[in-house]
Amino acid sequence: MRPVVVATESLCCSYNGGMVLENISVTIGAGDYVGIVGPNGSGKSTLLKAILGLCELTAGRVSLFGSYLEAFSGWGRVGYLPQSLAILNPLFPATVAETVALGLLSRKSFPRRLNSADRERVDAMLERLGVQGLRNRLIGELSGGQQQRVFLARALVNDPELLILDEPTSALDPETRERFYRQIAEINALHGTTVLFVTHDMGVIGAHATKMLYLDKKMLFFGSFEEFCHSRDMSLLFGEQSQHIICHRH
Amino acid sequence: MPLIEMFSYGFVQRALLTGTLVAVLCSVLGVFLVLRRMSLIGDGLAHVTFGSAALALALKLYAASSLLVSLPIVLLSSLGILRLTEKARLNGDAAIGIVTSVGVAGGIIVASIGGGFNVDLLSYLFGNILSVTREEVYIAIVLFCVVMLLMVLFYNDLIAITLSEELSRVSGIRTRLISAVLVMLTALSVVLAMKLVGVMMITSLLIIPASSALQIARSFRSCVLIAALQGASSVLAGVYVSFVANLPTSASIVLINLLLFGLCCLARHLSTARRSS
Numbered sequence A: 001m002r003p004v005v006v007a008t009e010s011l012c013c014s015y016n017g018g019m020v021l022e023n024i025s026v027t028i029g030a031g032d033y034v035g036i037v038g039p040n041g042s043g044k045s046t047l048l049k050a051i052l053g054l055c056e057l058t059a060g061r062v063s064l065f066g067s068y069l070e071a072f073s074g075w076g077r078v079g080y081l082p083q084s085l086a087i088l089n090p091l092f093p094a095t096v097a098e099t100v101a102l103g104l105l106s107r108k109s110f111p112r113r114l115n116s117a118d119r120e121r122v123d124a125m126l127e128r129l130g131v132q133g134l135r136n137r138l139i140g141e142l143s144g145g146q147q148q149r150v151f152l153a154r155a156l157v158n159d160p161e162l163l164i165l166d167e168p169t170s171a172l173d174p175e176t177r178e179r180f181y182r183q184i185a186e187i188n189a190l191h192g193t194t195v196l197f198v199t200h201d202m203g204v205i206g207a208h209a210t211k212m213l214y215l216d217k218k219m220l221f222f223g224s225f226e227e228f229c230h231s232r233d234m235s236l237l238f239g240e241q242s243q244h245i246i247c248h249r250h
Numbered sequence B: 001m002p003l004i005e006m007f008s009y010g011f012v013q014r015a016l017l018t019g020t021l022v023a024v025l026c027s028v029l030g031v032f033l034v035l036r037r038m039s040l041i042g043d044g045l046a047h048v049t050f051g052s053a054a055l056a057l058a059l060k061l062y063a064a065s066s067l068l069v070s071l072p073i074v075l076l077s078s079l080g081i082l083r084l085t086e087k088a089r090l091n092g093d094a095a096i097g098i099v100t101s102v103g104v105a106g107g108i109i110v111a112s113i114g115g116g117f118n119v120d121l122l123s124y125l126f127g128n129i130l131s132v133t134r135e136e137v138y139i140a141i142v143l144f145c146v147v148m149l150l151m152v153l154f155y156n157d158l159i160a161i162t163l164s165e166e167l168s169r170v171s172g173i174r175t176r177l178i179s180a181v182l183v184m185l186t187a188l189s190v191v192l193a194m195k196l197v198g199v200m201m202i203t204s205l206l207i208i209p210a211s212s213a214l215q216i217a218r219s220f221r222s223c224v225l226i227a228a229l230q231g232a233s234s235v236l237a238g239v240y241v242s243f244v245a246n247l248p249t250s251a252s253i254v255l256i257n258l259l260l261f262g263l264c265c266l267a268r269h270l271s272t273a274r275r276s277s
Helices: A044-051 A096-107 A116-128 A144-156 A174-191 A202-207 A225-229 A232-238 A240-249 B003-007 B010-035 B041-058 B063-087 B092-113 B119-126 B134-153 B155-163 B165-170 B175-216 B220-245 B249-276
Strands: A004-015 A018-029 A033-037 A059-064 A078-081 A162-166 A194-198 A211-216 A218-223
Touching: A004 A044, A004 A194, A018 A044, A018 A059, A018 A194, A018 A211, A018 A218, A033 A044, A033 A174, A033 A202, A044 A059, A044 A162, A044 A194, A078 A144, A078 B165, A096 A116, A096 A144, A096 B155, A116 A144, A144 A162, A144 A174, A162 A174, A174 A194, A174 A202, A211 A225, A218 A225, A218 A232, A225 A240, B003 B010, B003 B220, B010 B041, B010 B134, B010 B155, B010 B175, B010 B220, B010 B249, B041 B063, B041 B092, B041 B119, B041 B175, B063 B092, B063 B134, B063 B175, B119 B175, B134 B155, B134 B175, B155 B165, B155 B175, B165 B175, B175 B220, B175 B249, B220 B249
Parallel strands: A033 A194, A033 A211, A078 A162, A162 A194
Antiparallel strands: A004 A018, A004 A059, A211 A218
16 A cells, blocks of 8 residues: 555635635545646645645644654655745845755755755756756746746755645746646656646646546545546536536547 | 054944944845845834833943843844734734834833933934944954854755745744844844944945845845945945045945945946847
8 A cells, every 4th residue: 555645634724714625634645646626716725735834724634744744844855836936036136056955955954054965966956857057047037937947946856755836837838838747747657756736727637647636615526537527426516518528628 | 544544543443343243244134134025124123222222321321231231122122023923914014113113112201211312322323333342342243253153054044934934834944933033133233233323324234235235146145245245345435434524424334335236236237238238
């Protein structure tokens, strides 16, 4: 049996008095490539934040790699690419190499010093993602798509066992988006990295993910895309015709 | 007046040494504060220092001894600003505004109970770098070493939380602790800088060198170095100009900082124009 990487138990989150997540219990195993979909405001990003301990839970618990979040210290095993890179201060004076190197701090203990081996690791990651030419550019000077790839390099530089991506391709054109997901699928296949990502695009899940989580404050579906396409519950939710269109298109 | 003669005066030597140390501290911290949109925290804490100076004077504690009152009050106020932003659902500027007004109000009340404003208290408003005592030089050296040591130890954590608190938390960085370290280091530097440039102009040492560096720096490391260099050179040039032209020293330091900021903006403009042509 594959080890459990992420487990949530009856997770509930509320914001300004309104429930954002209700009773989410899900178990994600090592090597899973899970796409989270749902309508706007369905709690997709909140679920990722709850898993990472970035928002307060109203009820329930989260465990990563078998440890409850309160006691979890293995952050070096987790890579995270947030949705809101747009809030990055354009004046921030760090180079691409300096920004990616910050991803290595999670495996360091105090005082978190970086050495020449770390710099070589950063260079190797930049080369792997095809952004070595941006190495000495300031992060604030890059386009949205370039910044996205640099922050992906930052998330991957530690060779994480769990990669969490929140709408990672929102700033990318369709061609770059496809290349991005192929790259993630390759990382998932080659290294067994568990991937959890939020998207609005069902097609991406059909094409790349091994599992799909459909969320609308509650978890309405969790299983493979094929199971989703044949699910009676989903037929009732979407209507058979819409379900057929979604599944047939992809 | 020849430079050699000017440097032979003890009070000038003390002013230059202390001024350079404080300017370097403020400029380096300023890079993090400006990027985290907390630039005015220095102004807020300077007003608290003014209030605490009034209390120190009321307790008959003068010069270096006044730090016994100022340091703990300003350190607690810096943590108070953080606490207000976290717990009272306030933006940083509102929290700084509250602490600023409390600092000034407290100072005025204590001064009025103590028999009104006097010359010592007014020196905290405008600063007087040329009146730095030998005791204050030693304190500046010790505080400089402490703050720089902590800066070096927490350097990467500070860059990480300045880039993104969210990403830092997922990297296992204790963001609240690092934010507290940053505001406390700022508090220490502000208390020290009060004597030099006073409440009115302390913000300039925290903001202007950092803002200049952000115009031309090509890496985070170079940004910190450029800011430190501008801070130190503005003090050296400011003391010299004020001595030669018989101008107020703190105001001269601020104006030289402004001049350097203008030059950095021009350099950035020229470099952008060259790249796009």
